[in-house]
Amino acid sequence: MELSRLSTDALASFAVFADHLNFTRAAEELHISQPALHVKVQKLAETLGRALYTRHGRRLALTPTGVEVARFARDLDARVAAFLAGVHGTAPARVPALAAGEGAYLYLLGDVVRPGIRLINGDRARTLAAVRTGRADLGVSVLDVMPTDIEAVPLATYPQVLVMPDDHPLAERPDLALTDLAGASLVAPPPTGPHRIALERALRSAGVPWSLAVEAEGWPLTLHFVSLGIGLAIVNGCVTPPPGLVTREIIDLPAVPYHALHLPSRADDPLVTGLLSEIRTALGNDNAL
Structure with missing residues (x-):
C-alpha cells in the first residue's frame, strides 16, 4: 500500500463513523448521504487491505485495525490543526x-x-x-x-452501600453484611451489566435469598424507585442519596x-x-x- 493512496477525507469521515458506529448518524454529522459515507469507509478498508468494522446483528464494532485507524485519523487532524495554527501564528484550539x-x-x-x-x-x-x-x-x-x-x-475507591428509606429497620445499624439482606426485594440493574453479575454472584455465594423488585438502568432511576418504596438497592458509595433515603456500607462486598x-x-x-x-x-x- 502506498501512503499517497490514503485519502485524508476518508480518514476524517471514518473518525466520525467510529464515534457513532452508525452510518446514518455519522452521515448526518458529515452532511453527506449514507451511501456516500459507506463508499468512503469501504474504499479506505480496501486501500488498507483490512476490515475496519464488524457487524453483529444490527450492532457494529470496530476491528483492532479500525481502532488504530480512528486513532491515527484524529491524531492526524490534531497535527494538521497545530501546523495551520503555527503558520498563521495563532494558538491551536485544542479542547480536552x-x-x-x-x-x-x-x-x-x-x-x-x-x-x-x-x-x-x-x-x-x-x-x-x-x-x-x-x-x-x-x-x-x-x-x-x-x-x-x-x-x-x-x-478513588468507594464502598458498596445499601440505599433505603431513612425509617427502614436496617437504617438503625452503622453497617451491614450481605446476610442482613436475606429476603430483601432489590432494585437491580439489567442482568447483563457487570454490577448485576457481580451482585448476583456475591449474594449466591453468601447463600442470601432475594427477589427482584424492578430492573433500573442508572443510579438516578434506581434511587427514584427506592424513594417510591419499590425496593432497596446496592449502589456505589459515591452516590449521594436524596432526602428521605440513607446509605449503609455492606462490609463484605468489595470496594469499587x-x-x-x-x-x-x-x-x-x-x-x-x-x-x-x-x-x-x-x-x-x-x-x-
Whole structure:
C-alpha cells in the first residue's frame, strides 16, 4: 500500500463513523448521504487491505485495525490543526475531551464538568472505546479487569452501600453484611451489566435469598424507585442519596475502584495531565488512592 493512496477525507469521515458506529448518524454529522459515507469507509478498508468494522446483528464494532485507524485519523487532524495554527501564528484550539458514564458525571466528576471540556457519555465499554480511538483524551470508569493497552490511573475507591428509606429497620445499624439482606426485594440493574453479575454472584455465594423488585438502568432511576418504596438497592458509595433515603456500607462486598484512563503514549500530553489534575483536585483526599 502506498501512503499517497490514503485519502485524508476518508480518514476524517471514518473518525466520525467510529464515534457513532452508525452510518446514518455519522452521515448526518458529515452532511453527506449514507451511501456516500459507506463508499468512503469501504474504499479506505480496501486501500488498507483490512476490515475496519464488524457487524453483529444490527450492532457494529470496530476491528483492532479500525481502532488504530480512528486513532491515527484524529491524531492526524490534531497535527494538521497545530501546523495551520503555527503558520498563521495563532494558538491551536485544542479542547480536552472527557469520557465517562452517567454515574461518574453525576456523583464523582461534578466539579470537573464545565464549559471548555468536550463531554462524552457512555458506559464502560464505550468509555474504553473512546479512549482507544482517540475520541477522548481521558476516560473515567470503574474497572474490575485492567486493560493491557490503556494506562489506568487509580483515582478513588468507594464502598458498596445499601440505599433505603431513612425509617427502614436496617437504617438503625452503622453497617451491614450481605446476610442482613436475606429476603430483601432489590432494585437491580439489567442482568447483563457487570454490577448485576457481580451482585448476583456475591449474594449466591453468601447463600442470601432475594427477589427482584424492578430492573433500573442508572443510579438516578434506581434511587427514584427506592424513594417510591419499590425496593432497596446496592449502589456505589459515591452516590449521594436524596432526602428521605440513607446509605449503609455492606462490609463484605468489595470496594469499587474508579480509574482515569488514557493511552500510554499520551501520558505527558497537557490535555491529559490537565484533566487528570482537575479530577484529582475535585476529588480531594477523602477517597483518593
